Amino acid sequence: MKKLINWEIYFDDFIKVNKNKSFAWGSWDCCIFSNALIKNITGEDLIPKSLKWKDEKSAMQSIKKYGGTLLQSIEKACAKKNLKVIDIAYITKGDLVVYKEESELVGICDGMNVLTPTDDCIGVKNNLNILKAWRIDG
Numbered sequence: 001m002k003k004l005i006n007w008e009i010y011f012d013d014f015i016k017v018n019k020n021k022s023f024a025w026g027s028w029d030c031c032i033f034s035n036a037l038i039k040n041i042t043g044e045d046l047i048p049k050s051l052k053w054k055d056e057k058s059a060m061q062s063i064k065k066y067g068g069t070l071l072q073s074i075e076k077a078c079a080k081k082n083l084k085v086i087d088i089a090y091i092t093k094g095d096l097v098v099y100k101e102e103s104e105l106v107g108i109c110d111g112m113n114v115l116t117p118t119d120d121c122i123g124v125k126n127n128l129n130i131l132k133a134w135r136i137d138g
Helices: 008-018 029-040 056-066 070-080
Strands: 083-087 096-100 104-109 114-117 122-125 131-135
Touching: 008 029, 029 056, 029 104, 029 114, 056 070, 070 096, 070 131
Parallel strands: none
Antiparallel strands: 083 131, 096 104, 096 131, 104 114, 114 122
């Protein structure tokens, strides 16, 4: 998996178009958002097409079946696409992160913060407990 030429423009355009989209399990949750943004800047999905869910319960079942935990599932998907693990001290725009709040969540770094869907928009998170991060070549 590699970033497209002009990926930063695609990244910014994606955020502009989707900035007011609300969280919804199976269509706009943290995994779907992160995958959609990655696809926009690479042309490829990170999440296998076979994984589907429609609500919190089926999302948790999919995660458990695919990798066990969200972190383990993201690790597995990233390994299949040859994404490189990076030191969290060097996270920058376009990097995928798994972080811990009340549970494990996934988001994309915008260069300073982590972006992820919230109830009414794309949320900007900082000062997070980041568990692991990956960089897409490009």
